[in-house]
Amino acid sequence: MTSMLNSSPAIRLDEISKRYGRTLALDKVSLKVGEKQMFALLGPNGAGKTTLMHILSTLLRPDTGKAFVAGIDVMRKPLQARRRLGIVFQEPSLDDRLSVHENLDLHGLIFGVPRTLRRQRIEELLALVELTDWADKITRTLSSGMKRRLEIARSFIHDSEILLLDEPTVGLDPQTRDRIWHYIRRLQTERAITVLVTTHYIEEVENCDQVCIIDNGKILANDKPEALKRQFGQQLLRIVPKTEADHTEIVTRYAKRLSRADETEIILISDDTFSEKFLAENGVRIRSLSIEVPSLESVFLTLTGRNIRDKEIGAREQTKAFGKIGGEHTR
Amino acid sequence: MTDPGTKRSVLMIQLGGLYGLWLREVKRSFRDRGQLIGGISRPILWVVILGIGLNPYFRGEVFGKVNFVVPFTYLQFIFPAVIVLNILFTSVQSAVSVIWDREFGFLREVLVSPLSRGTILLGKVLGGATVAVMHGCLVLLLAKFADVNLTWIKVLESLGLMAMLAFALTSLGVVIANHIRSFQGFGIFSNAVILPLYFTSSSIFPLDPALTQAQTRVVYPEWLVIMVEWNPLTYAIDSLRGALIDYNQFDPHLGILIMGASGLVLFALALFEFRRV
Amino acid sequence: MKRMYRLVSELGWLGLIVVLLLLVGLVPPDTSLLEMRKTGALKVCVPTSYPPLVTGDPTQPGIDIEILLAISDYIGVELLLSPNDAIGRDFNPLNWDITRGNCQVLAGGFVDTTLTRSFLDIGQPYAETGWAIVAPTPIEYIDGLTVGVLTNIYGLDRIGLSRYLREQNVKVRIMRNSQELVDGVASGELDGGVTEALLAGKLAADKDWWTAFLPDELIRYNLVFGLWKGDLTLKRKIVQAFRQLESDGTLAAILERYVQLPKEQI
Numbered sequence: 001m002t003s004m005l006n007s008s009p010a011i012r013l014d015e016i017s018k019r020y021g022r023t024l025a026l027d028k029v030s031l032k033v034g035e036k037q038m039f040a041l042l043g044p045n046g047a048g049k050t051t052l053m054h055i056l057s058t059l060l061r062p063d064t065g066k067a068f069v070a071g072i073d074v075m076r077k078p079l080q081a082r083r084r085l086g087i088v089f090q091e092p093s094l095d096d097r098l099s100v101h102e103n104l105d106l107h108g109l110i111f112g113v114p115r116t117l118r119r120q121r122i123e124e125l126l127a128l129v130e131l132t133d134w135a136d137k138i139t140r141t142l143s144s145g146m147k148r149r150l151e152i153a154r155s156f157i158h159d160s161e162i163l164l165l166d167e168p169t170v171g172l173d174p175q176t177r178d179r180i181w182h183y184i185r186r187l188q189t190e191r192a193i194t195v196l197v198t199t200h201y202i203e204e205v206e207n208c209d210q211v212c213i214i215d216n217g218k219i220l221a222n223d224k225p226e227a228l229k230r231q232f233g234q235q236l237l238r239i240v241p242k243t244e245a246d247h248t249e250i251v252t253r254y255a256k257r258l259s260r261a262d263e264t265e266i267i268l269i270s271d272d273t274f275s276e277k278f279l280a281e282n283g284v285r286i287r288s289l290s291i292e293v294p295s296l297e298s299v300f301l302t303l304t305g306r307n308i309r310d311k312e313i314g315a316r317e318q319t320k321a322f323g324k325i326g327g328e329h330t331r
Numbered sequence: 332m333t334d335p336g337t338k339r340s341v342l343m344i345q346l347g348g349l350y351g352l353w354l355r356e357v358k359r360s361f362r363d364r365g366q367l368i369g370g371i372s373r374p375i376l377w378v379v380i381l382g383i384g385l386n387p388y389f390r391g392e393v394f395g396k397v398n399f400v401v402p403f404t405y406l407q408f409i410f411p412a413v414i415v416l417n418i419l420f421t422s423v424q425s426a427v428s429v430i431w432d433r434e435f436g437f438l439r440e441v442l443v444s445p446l447s448r449g450t451i452l453l454g455k456v457l458g459g460a461t462v463a464v465m466h467g468c469l470v471l472l473l474a475k476f477a478d479v480n481l482t483w484i485k486v487l488e489s490l491g492l493m494a495m496l497a498f499a500l501t502s503l504g505v506v507i508a509n510h511i512r513s514f515q516g517f518g519i520f521s522n523a524v525i526l527p528l529y530f531t532s533s534s535i536f537p538l539d540p541a542l543t544q545a546q547t548r549v550v551y552p553e554w555l556v557i558m559v560e561w562n563p564l565t566y567a568i569d570s571l572r573g574a575l576i577d578y579n580q581f582d583p584h585l586g587i588l589i590m591g592a593s594g595l596v597l598f599a600l601a602l603f604e605f606r607r608v
Numbered sequence: 609m610k611r612m613y614r615l616v617s618e619l620g621w622l623g624l625i626v627v628l629l630l631l632v633g634l635v636p637p638d639t640s641l642l643e644m645r646k647t648g649a650l651k652v653c654v655p656t657s658y659p660p661l662v663t664g665d666p667t668q669p670g671i672d673i674e675i676l677l678a679i680s681d682y683i684g685v686e687l688l689l690s691p692n693d694a695i696g697r698d699f700n701p702l703n704w705d706i707t708r709g710n711c712q713v714l715a716g717g718f719v720d721t722t723l724t725r726s727f728l729d730i731g732q733p734y735a736e737t738g739w740a741i742v743a744p745t746p747i748e749y750i751d752g753l754t755v756g757v758l759t760n761i762y763g764l765d766r767i768g769l770s771r772y773l774r775e776q777n778v779k780v781r782i783m784r785n786s787q788e789l790v791d792g793v794a795s796g797e798l799d800g801g802v803t804e805a806l807l808a809g810k811l812a813a814d815k816d817w818w819t820a821f822l823p824d825e826l827i828r829y830n831l832v833f834g835l836w837k838g839d840l841t842l843k844r845k846i847v848q849a850f851r852q853l854e855s856d857g858t859l860a861a862i863l864e865r866y867v868q869l870p871k872e873q874i
């Protein structure tokens with residue numbers, strides 16, 4: 001459908017920078033997302049993920065740098081770029097007074113999908129996200145999880161090749177989150193699309209093809225999850241000491257490796273050799289010991305020196321904050 | 332110019348999107364119970380209750396003395412004004428939905444679509460104007476009650492004037508909504524500006540054209556006469572009155588000119604501001 | 609399909625609203641008809657004499673009287689006439705001494721003009737009239753003649769008439785009543801008489817004189833009955849009666865008996 005060489009990436013950002021007043025939201029960000037990849041942009045709130053999404057979806061102009069979607073310069077040819085993109089924003093953008101079917105139909109009309117094709121795709125997509133029974137219900141009556149599914153379905157009505165998801169599971173309970181990911185993955189495999197998802201939930205990105213960690217507007221790492229874990233990940237040792245004396249002993253002796261400690265548990269930064277040595281030397285002092293393989297959580301810790309959860313805030317606060325800075329009128 | 336992706340010309344896409352956005356406004360209005368109720372309560376209150384109530388005071392004879400008034404009954408006089416009232420309220424309300432869309436996200440869906448800003452705005456304004464005209468037509472249902480004779484030509488003329496007025500007022504609403512951040516601000520605006528504008532537009536009481544300028548100022552205080560004469564809504568109501576009951580206080584073409592020009596100017600202004608978002 | 613159902617229900621609501629408004633429109637806006645039925649009589653003020661509309665002759669009472677009789681018959685009430693000298697003679701209705709109490713309808717020579725509408729509401733038009741000239745022998749040009757002018761119908765454009773006559777260099781003498789006019793023309797003092805067309809026709813028929821409409825520049829008027837503004841229920845009833853008279857030919861028969869409108873025009 002598009003004249004693209006196999007080697008050119010689905011999304012490409014070249015030295016994108018954006019400043020809001022005194023804050024530098026994005027600092028010379030460059031990255032490439034390959035075709036048909038599931039690419040995750042991981043970072044805490046305020047890292048610049050949403051700004052980046054807005055630039056890619058042509059809502060915002062960067063101060064410097066270029067952005068390409070399916071080879072199209074989003075600043076020079078925004079209309080063309082938009083046709084290739086399916087976008088699901090962090091805040092819902094459905095019309096609450098229209099029915100599920102009407103929302104999808106409206107999207108089709110807006111994106112110029114001819115009638116028969118529209119009808120066909122609406123049916124398909126509703127089946128895919130399992131909302132067929134709700135087709136004629138008013139959107140307001142849907143739960144937030146269902147609304148999210150609807151938005152995901154909607155983004156494909158115009159047969160987009162690249163899906164941009166900005167924090168798709170924020171504000172949803174864990175079960176619903178799983179289901180959303182189930183639909184995203186299904187869509188990706190069935191339609192061979194490229195997915196760029198931003199999130200601050202680490203567990204969601206473990207299965208992605210590529211993970212990019214961003215903080216304070218800068219890219220800290222960009223690689224497959226396994227590679228990241230190997231390079232930056234830390235093996236952790238969880239120790240439950242026998243007595244208080246043992247507790248104090250271990251904490252003082254291995255102060256340099258201390259990650260965290262409370263009354264019951266001590267967490268030490270470890271690797272394979274140290275774990276064996278520790279067990280041998282301190283076996284009598286401990287009640288239980290477990291080895292944690294490197295996780296992305298620890299990757300983040302290594303790269304930024306703090307936990308990603310430190311900055312987590314609820315969805316409503318996010319919306320408020322977003323609205324406070326003027327929403328999409330942010331200039 | 333065609334887009335190889337969807338095999339549809341750019342124009343067709345814009346038109347399709349325009350239709351979609353227009354349809355959305357119309358559908359939403361059908362589901363807004365509050366607005367519908369307002370749309371019928373207003374004509375009932377103003378035409379039926381107020382009209383009947385004030386009718387005796389407009390008789391040609393009061394307490395045994397013959398009284399000269401305007402050449403028709405009060406019901407007939409106020410009838411076109413109530414149509415304009417309905418259009419005014421509805422147009423303002425559709426402007427509120429602009430704020431709604433912006434704060435609650437639907438606007439973003441439209442902004443990332445292939446539709447141009449002009450198409451988006453036009454869809455919104457045409458949709459809002461259509462709903463306003465529909466509400467204006469609700470008042471027409473009381474024509475027999477108000478002793479206003481409706482012929483097909485009159486109805487078509489009136490519809491044309493109503494459409495022009497609705498377009499101009501909806502565009503005005505969008506321009507205002509662009510500058511207001513909250514719903515409260517809009518409420519303030521609507522009470523402080525819209526209603527006074529309506530009441531000083533010769534809608535409820537006439538400036539008698541039979542009197543000379545000097546005589547008019549004797550009947551009403553000068554500042555009021557000036558307000559009425561400078562109020563663009565006065566001429567809009569006047570044209571509608573001319574079409575419906577054949578009574579013009581001012582040059583009938585003036586109303587058409589003012590509505591047409593202000594519609595274009597306001598729409599252009601709204602578009603200009605919208606493009607900068 | 610649920611979609612159809614929603615569409616139907618929404619249109620249904622709209623239909624309900626439309627029906628509601630139409631029903632509200634049937635509410636009676638005033639008590640005028642009710643009041644009339646209570647007294648059992650339709651009170652009408654007419655000029656004492658204005659042939660052929662009001663003649664004073666019981667056998668041939670006049671167009672307006674006969675129409676009024678037919679209307680009150682239709683409605684089922686009596687007709688109560690109040691002859692009033694001031695109507696027609698005095699140009700200022702304030703001096704006529706009419707109230708809603710002594711008449712609900714005014715008849716006997718009212719035309720549909722802005723002037724009339726300024727204090728009355730108008731019923732159905734039943735005849736057309738205008739300005740006409742009457743003379744013993746046909747007149748081709750009105751230039752330079754001396755005419756008597758009788759303007760007894762409220763609402764006719766006297767100013768327009770006097771402007772026209774002035775332009776034609778006609779010498780004008782104001783007549784106070786039709787007798788004066790007839791005498792003046794008969795004696796030869798006046799070359800002709802200018803007055804309202806129906807009256808002119810009657811006079812011409814009586815005296816076997818010639819009559820013609822004045823030129824087109826002077827507009828034609830519709831003869832109507834006058835009602836007080838705000839008596840909508842009564843007006844609707846009377847209009848209904850009129851329509852009945854029109855459709856069964858009674859109106860045409862009445863007009864035929866009386867009206868001799870000038871057929872020519874100078």
